Amino acid sequence: KAGVTQTPRYLIKTRGQQVTLSCSPISGHRSVSWYQQTPGQGLQFLFEYFSETQRNKGNFPGRFSGRQFSNSRSEMNVSTLELGDSALYLCASRAVWGEQYFGPGTRLTVT
């Protein structure tokens, strides 16, 4: 079974721009969660989607948004990028219940 894939793996953007990150979950998994990882704050939960509906949301500003498609693939979007948005963005998928499997992440650098 193929693992969770995230694209792109690396991204450099300028302040004020927007960015879209993509996540393809493991086949058959319907839940996709997104996390932001920084050296200062560690791993922080952004949101979770299940069957195209946002099921949980973390404490991030409205500039961070996401969506899930009917094939369970998910995208997250960050608008009006700030320097502090530089981070590793991780996606994790799971079946209805059980273990979360993480992708390798997208390293976003905002200059």
Place this chain on the structure above:
Amino acid sequence: TQLLEQSPQFLSIQEGENLTVYCNSSSVFSSLQWYRQEPGEGPVLLVTVVTGGEVKKLKRLTFQFGDARKDSSLHITAAQTGDTGLYLCAASQGGSEKLVFGKGMKLTVNP
């Protein structure tokens, strides 16, 4: 305030030494998980503990969940260079799918 406090935050040891990393909280959790993350990769689940007082062993790794389900420890016996990585504890509260992570313990095992 971090919901899950991990200690130590950094540890550099020689191959063959033993170590323990702690994960503490003032909150009660329904389950607690330990992950290991290598550079450039997403976290990989090592174990999930759900019962207070539970002890689980995975080869040279021993995991313990506190009786009150507020804390946990990970003990590594005879560390190897391949154990190098970031060790993260994570927990979910109640029936939520949202995982809260500690900031992690960065372990370096020197040959």
